[in-house]
Amino acid sequence: MECDKHKKADKGGTSLAKVTHFFTASGFQSDDAVLATEGALAYNNMKFHSSYKTADCTSVLFKTIFPDSEIAHKFSTVHTKTEAIINSVTAHHATEELPQTQGITML
Secondary structure, rough: OOOOOHHHHHHHHHHOHHHHHHHHOOOOOOHHHHHHHHHHHHHHHHHHHOHHHHHHHHHHHHHOOOOOOOHHHHHHOOOOHHHHHEEEHHHHHHHHHHHHHHHOOOO
């Protein structure tokens, strides 16, 4: 490797994160905790009529506030994901399951 271009490329390759850093093995209990946290945040946004846009900075904020937390490290949400959780999960529960438990017939 005589050329500077090759030396820079070689250094760049060693400084990149491994692909396995971005994936976790399934079955970890923390994965369920991360999903529960993402769902709880989406529910909180809905309950208090917060903008979906507030979710855009939450992942970075959690990682900054809780640097030692595995849940905060894996937590990842943006406004599109929060909106999808609310529209697909929470809305389904509110329109399908909740009325049945209360004896209400939806038209």
